[in-house]
Amino acid sequence: MPNSTLEERCVNTIRTLSIDAVQAAESGHPGMPMGMADATFVLWDKFLKHDPKQPHWYDRDRFVLSAGHGSMLLYSLLHLTGYDLSLDQLKNFRQWGSKTPGHPEYGHTPGVETTTGPLGQGFATGVGMAMAEAHMAAKFNTQRFTITDHYTYGIVSDGDLMEGISHEAASLAGHLKLGKIIYLYDSNRISIDGSTDLAFSEDVVGRFKSYGWHVMEIDGHNRKSVEEAIREAQNETGKPSLIVCKTHIGFGSPNKQDSAASHGSPLGEDEVRLTKENLGWESDEKFYIPDEVFNYFRKAVKKGGEKHQNWRETLNEFTNNKAKKAAAFKAQIAGELPDNLEQYLPQFEADSKGMATRAASGKVLNKIAASIPSLIGGSADLTGSNKTWIDDEGIFDAKNYAGTNIHFGVREHAMGAALNGMALHKGVIPYGGTFLIFSDYCRPAIRIAALSNISSIYVFTHDSIGLGEDGPTHQPIEHLASFRAMPNVLVLRPADANETAWAWKAALEYGDGPALLVLTRQSLPIIDRNKQNSASLTGKGAYIIADSDKDTPDAILIATGSEVQLTLDARKALKDDNIDARVVSMPSWELFARQSQSYRDKILLPDVKARVSVEAGATFGWERWIGSAGTAIGINRFGASAPYEEIYEQFGITVDRIINETKLLVS
């Protein structure tokens, strides 16, 4: 290959590894890696700050492959630059047990910054990463010590930009003037159905300018232009940058370049051969990496190691000079929570008038924020309703990135993905609020969090028909069931102010995925904990909140959230009728399911078949706890617009109904 420069050989190595892996798997997306090999090579070779041997180095640049279907582009680069991803892993692309799944998965493959594939998620997750970067820089950098200083790079595709979440996130990033976002847009004008002319004729440049972005247009195969554009983007510090790279999908394939045929299917053995010939590739061997190319790429290890070492030294000096600030910084990036978090929780006095659990949540948040400085978050334009404001903190915006109160705007989906990005970035513990009903708008981002074990916290208020007059468009019915069915999600629906405090603790400590705090609009009595069991049992998922006097209760009544009080009232009335029932408060199915069988059997005595569940939502799934013989009181229709007491009455979520159903079961 005498006519090829080393650079060309590097780029073609990315291409050939990608097409060989897709061919071996007989499945995958070769066209995008082929098209974006040039631009991405320039980014990784000339700009990306990373330490392949220590992929979690805090101050690395973040690289987000939003077009996750082009995973082989990323896997190729990870292997070549020296991450713990062997050539055998590339050969096992998309096979059981490999580190090279069809789409990049965070936590599964070293160097993968976030799980992508569902389009638009990476775009918006990167915005969250850049928000965290800006915040940490503003909070901890000093004139002398720059501890946080990295870019968020991304590769975004036509598909990413068609998705609504890209609008929300781009508008938010422009508003926040996140100048360290640099996205390369793979403008190849081809999507799965064919030419983007079929469905996508907007002026992307004009659109992003209207969001306040810095936009450039270049030939994505001209590596000099790519370099200049990235440099220009770095120099534009007050705006996020979009570099529109005009590219050819399937670049180099004589018969499939510029065609949807190269998008989502292997090229075929013949076309692989023809492509290698056409590229002037030097070997027939599959997964061939020229030594010179390998050695060139692997310089990233030394270069990255040195940069990392320099940073460590700066951090040491910072520590020597600003011990307290440095300690605070280190605690934040380690994600530390205070020991004995429970001592920071407020305690609420018993009160029959009570307060809404959303109000309690606001008080808890404000109390614990003082001892958890990494808390940052806000609401999708429902700050006052969600009670997500931290009083002693400022607004996070372009004038004050050190602030922690975020106005996400009416952008639930971008909020969800931004929470993911902030959590993945490290240094902050992010939370976001909206009405529970609008969880539907951010569900794809919540799923990414669940799949990636991302600890984001959602403050979902207005959790049932209890919100009243806004009516069925705003009243969740199926939402609890729909999240309980999603793996790794922690759903918490506390019964009063004190359970709310302990629910926050459970959410903060969870760690396996997103935690959803499901809270009322309406006031709930604060239960007298001298008489009932401690709210600290919230962490068990379910506990006896009022027991029968009998060894074996006549019935077990199980309720969550706002329906616990109704159930306690029903128990009292039943006792007057000589039915002695146990009441179990069950704020979290997931936490309860994690308890030992013996604990679970102690709470839900297997011999007691007379069980009634009470929850102002779909009864779907409650059979798990009440058994075939039990009765589930709930709502299997849409809600209604009226004062909430009236809806409860009309829908039969009442003390009388609980009494009657229990009597029926016991008799």
Added chain:
Amino acid sequence: MPNSTLEERCVNTIRTLSIDAVQAAESGHPGMPMGMADATFVLWDKFLKHDPKQPHWYDRDRFVLSAGHGSMLLYSLLHLTGYDLSLDQLKNFRQWGSKTPGHPEYGHTPGVETTTGPLGQGFATGVGMAMAEAHMAAKFNTQRFTITDHYTYGIVSDGDLMEGISHEAASLAGHLKLGKIIYLYDSNRISIDGSTDLAFSEDVVGRFKSYGWHVMEIDGHNRKSVEEAIREAQNETGKPSLIVCKTHIGFGSPNKQDSAASHGSPLGEDEVRLTKENLGWESDEKFYIPDEVFNYFRKAVKKGGEKHQNWRETLNEFTNNKAKKAAAFKAQIAGELPDNLEQYLPQFEADSKGMATRAASGKVLNKIAASIPSLIGGSADLTGSNKTWIDDEGIFDAKNYAGTNIHFGVREHAMGAALNGMALHKGVIPYGGTFLIFSDYCRPAIRIAALSNISSIYVFTHDSIGLGEDGPTHQPIEHLASFRAMPNVLVLRPADANETAWAWKAALEYGDGPALLVLTRQSLPIIDRNKQNSASLTGKGAYIIADSDKDTPDAILIATGSEVQLTLDARKALKDDNIDARVVSMPSWELFARQSQSYRDKILLPDVKARVSVEAGATFGWERWIGSAGTAIGINRFGASAPYEEIYEQFGITVDRIINETKLLVS
């Protein structure tokens, strides 16, 4: 009120009715109706073509209040212009049983074109209405007879435009050059959190121009400007129009105008009084409508009736001149399906190699399309994968609105809302396709369909780990459960090609909400219906597909979709071990739940407690059918990237596992 013109009095009537109703309800959103009263009055008074006494007149203009929280604006106009909505209904705003719920609900209140409240939905639903209008006009209008010719007007808010769905729908509408969309944007710069400067600083004008929209900016309180702008928008036939109306939220309120305080709360009795004074309002009386104003508004009845009558006459002439075409048109707007739809379904021969149910769906669709000319739809850029293409039809686009194959682009959310709009418009039966996993992206639109009993059809392919290599980002787990928990949704997961045909029939005939066809990527054997029960029983939701020879089977095995074949194989093997099991195919929980108790007991014999369910998804909720004693085989974790046979094996969705679990239960 001598200084007020009649027009001013009309506008102030809208304002005062709105603030009085919100005050009476002690709940609601007065600010938006006050701010948009001027512009909306002009639209309704000078332009809107409608017949208040016959709200379903097909050729009316559609009016979509995307900012659904401003419902009193709409209710006021509906009452004033003579719809069947009494003043008492306005007085009962947001009360139990009233026709004036917190947010407008389709089917609940005459004249409400679509359910709004969740922001952005109305914006995108209107795009669907305009698509249907363009299609029906292209298909049936002749040079002489214009039967379909109406606008889709909308009121959209800052919040609507922040939502991602507004991007998707606006980009699609611009691409499709839907010139009969005219949206008035209530640019009041206030959202719930306060000034939109907190989160929303994009250049909306530039953004919409980049989508290919015609954009104007006017003073929304200058009624002359509004009139001119709407006229200009009507003259621009090649682009959708956005009229940016600069308005004052809470217009007229001396202390709350231009403040978030007027957005979502009653003004308060004192401020109501002060506002009326400030507006120069002529009476202290609540819900006061000056006679002159009332009479002026009510002219809409006569005017609309005449227009409707003219249209009827044109339709009659059309019928006389073009009998066949007119009959076809009438059948489409009546939503007629052919009698004996079953005779149009393809029949698939038994075949152990079989075909994917998505492939079967494609064949069914192509077969029935010939007899259901109102079918129109497509895919969110997965046409080939979803098999949603109708071969004998062209593409629906600006060059050919008569086409029926829609390229929605990678815009699942806009697709969902557009399906709603098309179905609400009438004349077409819309369907849309994507992977089941991306149902999460359009979930809010599916919920609107469920709440509004909209018959949209979803072709959701790649329905489980059976999609294989694309991995966990693309493999649905919780999705079946999450939709089964949503009221009014029909979920259909057919077991083979013939069940797929009957599932399409069930979907077309459903009528109570959206129907979801949940289909495999992978091939499934076509079950031999000479040996097994007929696939026509699909409509029962569940049926015996292979029975035990005993009167009382030893066990009942229940499966859906791709797992039915595994279960049939397990039954055979069990029989060799003297366990004689019944296999129930259960393509639809919802249809089965609608059958009589006696039918259900015939299928799931109450005495047989040894029950095993098999479904490649979350087991959540299966206790409903298998009881406390049963075993649910499923997947309660996220998927994996590998060839699908391997994943099935690794996850234990196998014949051996079914055999073993059954034996355990029986023994």
